[in-house]
Amino acid sequence: MSQRSVEPTGNKLLARLPQEEYERLLPYLEHVPFVLGEVVYESGGQMGHIYFPTTAIISLLYMMENGSSAEMGVAGNEGLVGIALFMGGNTVPNRAVVQSAGEALRMKAQALQEEFARGGTFQRLLLRYTQALMTQMSQTAVCNRLHTVEQQLCRWLLLSRDRLNSDELVMTQELIANMLGVRREGVTQAAGRLQEQGLISYVRGRITMLDRSGLESTVCECYQVVKDEYERLLA
Amino acid sequence: MSQRSVEPTGNKLLARLPQEEYERLLPYLEHVPFVLGEVVYESGGQMGHIYFPTTAIISLLYMMENGSSAEMGVAGNEGLVGIALFMGGNTVPNRAVVQSAGEALRMKAQALQEEFARGGTFQRLLLRYTQALMTQMSQTAVCNRLHTVEQQLCRWLLLSRDRLNSDELVMTQELIANMLGVRREGVTQAAGRLQEQGLISYVRGRITMLDRSGLESTVCECYQVVKDEYERLLA
DNA sequence: CCCCGTCTGTGTTCTAACACACATATCGCG
DNA sequence: CGCGATATGTGTGTTAGAACACAGACGGGG
Numbered sequence: 001m002s003q004r005s006v007e008p009t010g011n012k013l014l015a016r017l018p019q020e021e022y023e024r025l026l027p028y029l030e031h032v033p034f035v036l037g038e039v040v041y042e043s044g045g046q047m048g049h050i051y052f053p054t055t056a057i058i059s060l061l062y063m064m065e066n067g068s069s070a071e072m073g074v075a076g077n078e079g080l081v082g083i084a085l086f087m088g089g090n091t092v093p094n095r096a097v098v099q100s101a102g103e104a105l106r107m108k109a110q111a112l113q114e115e116f117a118r119g120g121t122f123q124r125l126l127l128r129y130t131q132a133l134m135t136q137m138s139q140t141a142v143c144n145r146l147h148t149v150e151q152q153l154c155r156w157l158l159l160s161r162d163r164l165n166s167d168e169l170v171m172t173q174e175l176i177a178n179m180l181g182v183r184r185e186g187v188t189q190a191a192g193r194l195q196e197q198g199l200i201s202y203v204r205g206r207i208t209m210l211d212r213s214g215l216e217s218t219v220c221e222c223y224q225v226v227k228d229e230y231e232r233l234l235a
Numbered sequence: 236m237s238q239r240s241v242e243p244t245g246n247k248l249l250a251r252l253p254q255e256e257y258e259r260l261l262p263y264l265e266h267v268p269f270v271l272g273e274v275v276y277e278s279g280g281q282m283g284h285i286y287f288p289t290t291a292i293i294s295l296l297y298m299m300e301n302g303s304s305a306e307m308g309v310a311g312n313e314g315l316v317g318i319a320l321f322m323g324g325n326t327v328p329n330r331a332v333v334q335s336a337g338e339a340l341r342m343k344a345q346a347l348q349e350e351f352a353r354g355g356t357f358q359r360l361l362l363r364y365t366q367a368l369m370t371q372m373s374q375t376a377v378c379n380r381l382h383t384v385e386q387q388l389c390r391w392l393l394l395s396r397d398r399l400n401s402d403e404l405v406m407t408q409e410l411i412a413n414m415l416g417v418r419r420e421g422v423t424q425a426a427g428r429l430q431e432q433g434l435i436s437y438v439r440g441r442i443t444m445l446d447r448s449g450l451e452s453t454v455c456e457c458y459q460v461v462k463d464e465y466e467r468l469l470a
Numbered sequence: 471c472c473c474c475g476t477c478t479g480t481g482t483t484c485t486a487a488c489a490c491a492c493a494t495a496t497c498g499c500g
Numbered sequence: 501c502g503c504g505a506t507a508t509g510t511g512t513g514t515t516a517g518a519a520c521a522c523a524g525a526c527g528g529g530g
Contacts (some may be wrong), residue, residue, distance in 0.1 A: 062377045065456050070380050072373035087358055087366040089468050093460055094373065119354055124323055131322040134369055138307035138329065141376035142297045145305050145416040148516075172477065181380040183518060188478060204477055204526060221300050225328055233324050383486070407507065418488060423508060439507055440498055 011052035011105055012078045012234070013125050021115070021122050028111040033103050034058075036170060040081060040096040047091065050082035050112045055102030057163045059179060062094045069179030070144070074099065074137045076163025078230060079129050085109050086116045086126055092117075099171070100164060128233045135229040143222040148178070149182050150190040156180060156221035157200070161209055162227070170206045194218070240344060246287035246340055247313045247469070248360050256350070256357050257292065263346040268338050269293075271405060275316060275331040282326065285317035285347045290337030292398045297329045305379070305416030306391075308371045311398025313465060314364050319359055320344050321351045334406070334414070335399060363468045370464040378457040384417050385425040389454035391415060392435070392444060397462070402444045408437075427451070 014029075020040065034040070034056045041047055043063055049059070058081045060073040072094060073164055075081050081104075084092045121154050143152055156179065173191060177184040191207075194200045199214040200207055209215065216223070249264075269275070269291045276282055278298060286293070293316045295308040307329060310316050316339075319327045326378065351358050378387055391414060395404055408426060412419040426442075429435045434449040435442055444450065451458070 018434075060373075064377070064381060068381060070377045072376050079471075083369075084366060088363045089366040089464075092366070093370060093464060117354060119352060127321070128323040130365070130369075131319060131324045131327070134318075134365075134372060135328060137369060137372045137376060138295075138297060138490075140297070141307050141372060141379050142305045142416070144376050144380040146299060146303060174526065181377070184477095185479085185519090188480085189517095202478085224448060229324075229328060354505075419507095420489090421487060422511085423486095423510090427509080437508085 010077070011054050011080075013080060013129060014052055014105065016121075016125060016234070018121055021120055025107065025111075025115060029105045029106045030107075031098040031103055031213075032106050034098040034101060036098055036101045037175075038098040040098065041092075043093050043095045044091050046081050047085055047109060049106040049108055050080055050085050051103040051106050052080045053077050053102065053163075055165070056098055056104050057100035057102070057160060058104075059097050059099040060092075060094050061179070062096055068181065069095075069178050071179040072140055073133055074159055074163070075133070076100075078163065078234065079133065080126070082112075083126075083130055083133065086123075087130065100169065100177075101161065112121070125234075132226075132230045132233045136226050139209060139226050140224045144181065147220045147222065148190075149180065149186045150193060151218065151220040152180055152182075153187065153190045153194070155217050155223045157207070157209060158212075158215055158219055158223050159226070161212065167209045167212075169207045169209075170205060171207060173202075212213055239321065245312070246289050246315075248315060248364060249287055249340065249358075251360060251469070253356055256311075256355055260342065260346075260350060260357070263342050264340045265342075266338055267341050269333040269336060271333055271336045272410075272422045273333040275333065278328055278330045279326050282317050282320055282344060284341040284343055284377075285315055285320050286339040286341045287315050288312050288337065288339040288398075290400070291333055291339050292335035292337065292395060293339075294332050294334040295327075295329050296332055296414070297327075299355075304330075304413050306414040307375055308368055309394055309398070310368070311335075311376065312402055313398065313469065314368065315361070317347075318368065320347055321358075322365065324333065335395065367461075367465045367468045371461045374461050378455060379416070382455045382457065383425075384421045385428060386453065386455040387415055387417075388422065388425045388429070389450050390458045392442070393450055393454055393458050394461070396444055396447065402447075404442045404444070405440060406442060407440045 040051060040058055053076050057074060057076045059071050060088065061069045061071050063069050081096050084090055091226065116126060143155060173187040174184045177187045191202050195202055199211045202211055275286060275293055288311050292309060292311045294306050296306050297306045298304045316331050319325055351361060378390060391411065408422040409419045412422045426437050430437055432449065434446045435444055
């Protein structure tokens with residue numbers, strides 16, 4: 001424990017590194033705080049760092065030409081943001097936005113790439129995480145096509161819950177609508193139904209998940225598929 | 236040219252390898268034919284080989300519990316099928332189905348993994364391709380959320396066209412509906428409108444693209460985003 | 471305490487796509 | 501040629517969600 005000075009409530013990917021690799025990376029890691037709504041990367045923009053969230057949650061959003069948007073993936077302390085730095089593309093055509101305020105560990109692009117090129121556990125973990133993220137993206141595609149807003153809201157809430165240490169989430173319906181790519185009124189109605197069933201409580205930008213198993217029985221299969229795949233690949 | 240005996244109308248990824256790496260791989264590559272509808276990988280199934288299509292087109296489909304399905308990506312001679320073999324997960328939760336009959340070059344999993352671990356151009360190309368595929372998957376998610384069936388049909392046709400050497404595609408409306416995750420009647424109507432405009436001609440499982448630029452003016456932005464990203468990453 | 475900006479609830483209307491039913495057209499084969 | 505299998509076209513509801521409009525409800529700063 002005491003050797004891992006940078007990791008009290010740390011990032012699960014980094015926590016899985018062997019001591020040797022972890023210690024090699026340690027000098028290059030630094031804490032950074034994020035506030036709600038902060039833009040971590042702009043779509044197509046150069047990335048100077050990779051981020052390993054510890055308490056923050058970061059959404060990957062695609063911004064349409066007409067201004068509407070949709071979330072294609074989310075990363076918390078189980079993962080990282082900045083895949084393009086080791087995949088070789090340097091940029092991605094989407095925006096990374098802080099969905100829940102908190103901290104992340106960041107690492108300069110060059111240090112990341114050097115360690116990745118060594119081909120050790122670090123590379124293996126990063127690639128397996130990337131595969132899990134691909135499952136999340138593709139499942140989002142399916143879910144957008146085939147499931148109701150209410151089911152998708154449940155999926156979104158549960159994915160957020162899994163990346164938080166709390167049942168409470170600071171998030172307006174307006175912002176959730178942007179994430180899900182639906183109208184704000186649609187979220188109001190879906191959230192209203194969940195509240196009637198006693199699954200959540202929603203008060204002015206502050207949502208509390210009251211009944212996790214109830215949410216799990218309302219959600220579509222997409223949630224469990226993604227969750228199982230993360231566990232299979234990263235456990 | 237003559238040195239590349241396995242590649243007359245070959246796979247573009249393999250074609251980009253330096254001579255040395257290509258020659259090292261050559262003994263491990265073998266041609267395999269695929270017929271329309273053939274299942275290359277089952278969802279969650281073990282993969283013995285990675286496939287580099289030359290003339291075949293292969294769709295990645297997610298099969299829902301209730302039997303409906305949706306396409307999350309497609310690979311032709313610009314790419315490969317079997318990402319999980321080098322990403323480290325071994326399996327993926329989706330099915331790979333032949334969308335257009337043709338050939339592919341395949342390579343045993345072990346040989347692939349050994350060459351990948353060398354960390355040369357081969358690794359670099361495979362990772363960049365994977366990033367391009369991620370863009371395609373995430374753009375599919377967005378497109379499913381925000382665009383009409385007609386736009387999506389155009390996108391699908393253009394993506395297929397780009398992977399064929401012909402304007403003619405053998406594919407029933409029923410199968411396209413499965414790919415797009417919509418009803419067959421929806422495809423009938425969208426295809427009917429495209430035909431009225433003279434963009435395509437559709438006769439009993441045989442579709443001909445008559446006016447490529449017309450299709451490009453009907454398609455949503457998703458097509459160009461994906462295409463540009465493939466070019467950026469792999470050109 | 472009041473007020474204004476923000477957030478949420480609720481109407482009405484409109485449309486794309488679904489569900490289901492069935493008619494028609496085409497192909498290949500005996 | 502005729503028949504059955506396959507593929508496509510069409511018609512009538514039904515519904516989820518969009519678009520738009522606006523009413524309440526909360527909450528922090530003056």
